[in-house]
C-alpha cells in the first residue's frame with residue numbers, strides 16, 4: 001500500500017516545527033505534523049525564557065545557534081512575522097575557566113564577544129548595571145553583543161505557517177498513541193485516526209523516549225529536569241538592557257515587557273509530563289538573589305510556571321536515524337537551548353530525512 005504521507009512529524013514544538021519547515025523547503029514532501037495538545041507551544045517551546053545565547057558548551061549546538069541567529073536577524077522570505085528578535089546583548093558571569101571555555105568556542109564560531117575581569121565593563125552597560133555587578137560576586141564577565149530575546153510564539157508560528165503554506169498538514173488534538181512498522185511504512189495511531197508514512201520523525205520533547213519504547217525501540221535513557229520561571233513586577237522595564245546569567249550560581253534574569261523574568265536555575269529530575277509549580281523554588285530564587293545580587297531590589301513575583309528540559313546524557317542533541325529501524329528519525333533531547341538553536345537543528349534533521357528518501361530511491 002502506498003503511504004499517504006512521506007513524513008509524519010510527532011510534536012509541534014520547536015523540534016518538530018523547525019524540522020517540518022526545513023523539510024518543506026527541501027522538496028515536495030507530503031508532511032503531516034501531529035500535535036497532542038489543542039495548539040502548539042503548550043510545553044517548553046511556548047514557555048521558555050526566550051533567550052538566544054551563543055555561548056554554549058558544544059560546538060555543533062553553537063553552530064546551530066549561529067544559524068538561528070542569522071535567520072532571526074535577516075528573516076527568510078517565507079516567514080510571515082519578521083520583527084521577532086530584540087538584540088540586547090548578554091552578560092554572563094562566572095569562573096574565569098568556564099567563561100574562557102565559552103569564549104574559545106565563540107572565537108571558533110566567529111562570534112563577537114568581550115571577556116572582562118572584575119575591573120572593567122563592556123561600554124554598553126550603564127551606571128546602574130555596573131553598580132549591580134560591583135556588588136555581585138564573580139570572577140569573570142562575558143559580554144556577547146549579538147545575543148538577545150526572541151518572540152518565541154512568532155518564531156514557532158513562522159515555522160509552522162510556512163510549512164503549511166507549502167502543503168504540510170498540522171493536526172492538533174492528535175496524540176500519537178502507537179507507532180508500528182509495517183512492510184514499507186510506519187503506521188501511527190491517534191485519537192484522530194490512523195496515518196501512514198515512509199518516515200516518522202519523533203519530535204515529542206520529553207515524551208520522545210516513551211514513544212520510541214512504545215514503537216519497540218531501545219530505551220535511549222533521556223533525562224528530564226523541571227525548571228521554573230518567575231515574572232516579577234517592574235516599573236518601566238529597560239527592554240534594551242542585556243540579560244544577565246550567572247553561570248557559577250546558575251540563575252538568570254532579563255527585562256520583559258511585563259516586568260522582570262527570573263530563573264533560579266533549578267533542575268529537579270522529573271518524569272515526562274506537565275510539572276506543577278513547587279513553591280520552595282521561589283524561596284531558593286530569593287536566597288540566590290540575596291547572596292549573589294545584593295544590589296537588586298527584591299522582586300515582587302506575580303506569576304510562576306514550570307516546564308521540562310530534556311537531555312540525552314552524554315550527548316548534545318539527538319538528531320539521527322534509529323539504526324535498525326529504517327525510517328525512524330529522532331529530533332529530541334534539545335535541553336536548554338532548543339529554541340535558540342531551532343533553525344539549525346531543524347535543518348540538520350530535515351537533511352537526514354531527505355538522505356533517507358534518497359536512499360530509498362537508489
Ligand SMILES: Cc1cc2nc3c(=O)[nH]c(=O)nc-3n(C[C@H](O)[C@H](O)[C@H](O)COP(=O)(O)OP(=O)(O)OC[C@H]3O[C@@H](n4cnc5c(N)ncnc54)[C@H](O)[C@@H]3O)c2cc1C
Pocket residue numbers: 010011012013014015016034035036037040041042043044045046047048049050051052053174175176177203204205206207208211226227228229306307308309331332333334335336337338339340341
Ligand atoms: C524553563 C525553561 C526555560 C528555557 N529557556 C530557554 C531559552 O531561553 N532559550 C532556549 O533556546 N531554550 C530554552 N529552553 C529550552 C527549550 O524550551 C527546549 O529545548 C525546546 O522548547 C524543546 O522543544 P521540543 O519541540 O523538543 O519539545 P516541546 O516543546 O516539549 O514540544 C514537544 C511537543 O510534542 C508534543 N507531543 C508529545 N507527545 C506527543 C504525542 N504522543 N503525539 C503528539 N504530540 C506529542 C507535545 O504536546 C509538545 O507540544 C528552556 C526550557 C525550559 C524548561
